Amino acid sequence: MTTGVRRRMGVEERRQQLIGVALELFSHRSPDEVSIDEIAAAAGISRPLVYHYFPGKQSLYEAALRRAADELAARFQEPHEGPLGARLLRVMSRFFGFVDEHGPGFFALMRGGPAVGSSTTNAMIDEVRQAAYEQILDHLGVGEPSARLALVVRSWVSLAESTALIWLDGREIPRAELELQLVHDFAALMAVSAAYDPETASIVLRILADEPSDGPFGELVGRLALLGPLLPVVPTPRAATD
Numbered sequence: 001m002t003t004g005v006r007r008r009m010g011v012e013e014r015r016q017q018l019i020g021v022a023l024e025l026f027s028h029r030s031p032d033e034v035s036i037d038e039i040a041a042a043a044g045i046s047r048p049l050v051y052h053y054f055p056g057k058q059s060l061y062e063a064a065l066r067r068a069a070d071e072l073a074a075r076f077q078e079p080h081e082g083p084l085g086a087r088l089l090r091v092m093s094r095f096f097g098f099v100d101e102h103g104p105g106f107f108a109l110m111r112g113g114p115a116v117g118s119s120t121t122n123a124m125i126d127e128v129r130q131a132a133y134e135q136i137l138d139h140l141g142v143g144e145p146s147a148r149l150a151l152v153v154r155s156w157v158s159l160a161e162s163t164a165l166i167w168l169d170g171r172e173i174p175r176a177e178l179e180l181q182l183v184h185d186f187a188a189l190m191a192v193s194a195a196y197d198p199e200t201a202s203i204v205l206r207i208l209a210d211e212p213s214d215g216p217f218g219e220l221v222g223r224l225a226l227l228g229p230l231l232p233v234v235p236t237p238r239a240a241t242d
Contacts, residue, residue, distance in 0.1 A: 015053050015063075018043055023064040027102040031061055062120050068109050069124040072098050073131035084139060084207050085183060085216035091135075092160070092179040099164045100175065107168060110161060132157045140203055148197040152189045159185060184220045 009017065021043045025034045036057055040047045054060040075094040078087050099106045110125060136153050137145055145153070160182050167178055194201035211217045 011053070014045075018050060018053055018060060019063045019067055022060050023067055023102075023105060026061075026064055026068075026105040026108060028104060030104050031108050036060075062124075064105075065109055065121060065124055068102060068105055069128050072106070072109070073128050076132045076135040078135070078139070080139060083211045083215050083217075085187070085211055085218075087139060088183045088186060089179060089216050092182050095160065096164065096167075096175050096179055099168065103168050107165060110165060129154075129157055129161070132160075140207075142203065146197055146199045148193050149200050149203070152193045152200065156182075156186050156189055180216060180219075183216045184223075187217050187220055 018039065022034070022039050025038060025042060036050055037047055039060070040050045043050070050060070054063065072095075075098050076091055078091050080087075109121075109128075133153055136157070137143075140149075140153075142149065163178060163182060167173065167175075190200060190204050190207075194204045208217065
């Protein structure tokens with residue numbers, strides 16, 4: 001009978017293994033509830049060996065968050081092909097896929113865990129938000145947005161984040177419905193801003209020209225049309241007379 005021989009890992013390989021193990025544990029439980037002993041046991045090494053690669057739980061936690069932040073930012077990357085509504089829907093599907101798979105880890109990333117208040121953690125959070133913001137502007141074909149357009153995009157990124165955090169507390173609304181609703185939210189924010197900002201208005205008109213009637217934005221128009229008969233009639237303001 002032969003016995004298995006455990007392969008010795010290199011320093012970087014072992015570090016990456018520990019980060020992966022920690023991230024997996026943080027994905028199912030709050031980082032505050034995960035001990036170094038559990039991480040060591042899951043990795044098949046001793047507690048002192050964990051400290052050989054990471055000075056403490058905080059440094060391992062931040063390394064795990066770094067990987068999570070990079071993966072989350074990558075979820076907003078999407079080829080610039082096809083109607084914008086369909087692109088945003090695919091982005092939201094990948095975003096909520098991450099949230100669904102890494103619930104406690106996502107909450108820790110966006111709200112802080114053992115490293116709450118850490119400048120490193122805050123910087124990682126800002127990087128994710130900035131990456132999402134820049135990706136959306138890229139899809140809109142805008143390099144230097146107006147102040148109103150920048151506000152709209154940043155507001156929507158914040159809305160997606162807060163919606164995901166609230167959804168995690170019970171998952172009471174079907175995920176697919178929220179993904180679509182957030183795409184509709186983006187269209188609504190853009191439409192309202194278009195009423196005040198010529199640049200946004202021109203972007204909205206360009207987007208709508210490429211949108212199919214059966215796409216996410218077309219569906220929003222259909223849903224709003226159903227509300228027409230239920231809305232009160234607002235009198236048209238009369239022109240002023242001398």
